[in-house]
Amino acid sequence: MIRILLVDDHAVVRQGLMMLLNAHPDFDVAGEASEGNEGIQKALELKPDVVIMDLSMPHGKDGLSATSELKKQLPDCAILILTMHNDEEYLFQAIQAGASGCILKSAPHEELMAAIQSVYHGNAYLNPAAIKRLMEEYLNHVKQGTTDTYRLLSDREKEVLTLIAKGYSNKEIGEQLVISVKTVETHKGHLMEKLKLKTRPELVEYALKKGLLGYK
Structure with missing residues (x-):
């Protein structure tokens, strides 16, 4: 069995x-x-x-x-x-x-x-x-020579990451995405786990390097 x-x-x-x-x-x-x-x-x-x-x-x-x-x-x-x-x-x-x-x-x-x-x-x-x-x-x-952890994120987690990098609070992110603060915190926890990051500043730095704010 x-x-x-x-x-x-x-x-x-x-x-x-x-x-x-x-x-x-x-x-x-x-x-x-x-x-x-x-x-x-x-x-x-x-x-x-x-x-x-x-x-x-x-x-x-x-x-x-x-x-x-x-x-x-x-x-x-x-x-x-x-x-x-x-x-x-x-x-x-x-x-x-x-x-x-x-x-x-x-x-x-x-x-x-x-x-x-x-x-x-x-x-x-x-x-x-x-x-x-x-x-x-x-x-x-293989051609690019990279394996990007960004691909591990869901579309919603990418949205949350971008808004965090733009300086929005959890409450403001929830209002923008029409989800609860608790759900925002859950998404934030998931993306930090996947990206192996521990703090909000690290998330902002990562987003900047990825060009999520329009510049690198």
């Missing part, structure tokens, strides 16, 4: 996946979690073979951060990223974070089953179109 942990912020999605996977003779859903921090805790407790990790979870730790942290603590655990984003940016971020594969939420059930079995047996899982995009992106990085 392949023991699986589901990490997704939508209860309906988790319940649907649980019913689908438990109906398969080779799968056993050992547990579920609604955000990344809980997912890491459950994984450490349950030691699943495969974690199906949602990419976008606005509350708590997001899928990329959780994947990166979980691979440090459970390096033998295979992580399959579940996402609605079909572009190379998210694909490259997932692989960099340590995921064994990526699958779209719109994929057929049969493809999900195959993906789980593939990563469980130590293989990577990407569909042919995704492999082509990943190879093109990798070759582009």
